[in-house]
Amino acid sequence: METAILIAKVLGAYFIVSGVFVVTHQKTLGMILKDLFKNRAMTFVVGALLVLGGALIVFSDAGSDWLGTFVKVIGWAILIKGALYILAPERLHAMVRPWSRSTLALMGVTVAAVGVYLVFFLG
16 A cells, blocks of 8 residues: 555544544543643643654655645644644643634534545545
8 A cells, every 4th residue: 555545544544533522522622632731741742742643744755646745734734733732832722722612513524524535535
């Protein structure tokens, strides 16, 4: 299996699970994020893992077609999110705090739908 397809399918599986979780467990998600941002050590560990995962995707040989570009963009987004967890956790928390339930639900459904496409309909 081509590298870009493998990475896209792995990301797709994560998108499905996380999207469904966001839609079905919004209250729990709020508590998890609140607890995470209170614990600086855990925020750093999560950020470090995101930076590592994002860097692995960004520096992989995913190709230069549309799928490879998509995978690299997602990798950069993960890497940047990890850097924000490490360098500016208060700023990141302030960005996500005002999101409404309907915004979260829409984001969750969209992410899950992209995940379904990547897992079941991609090459």
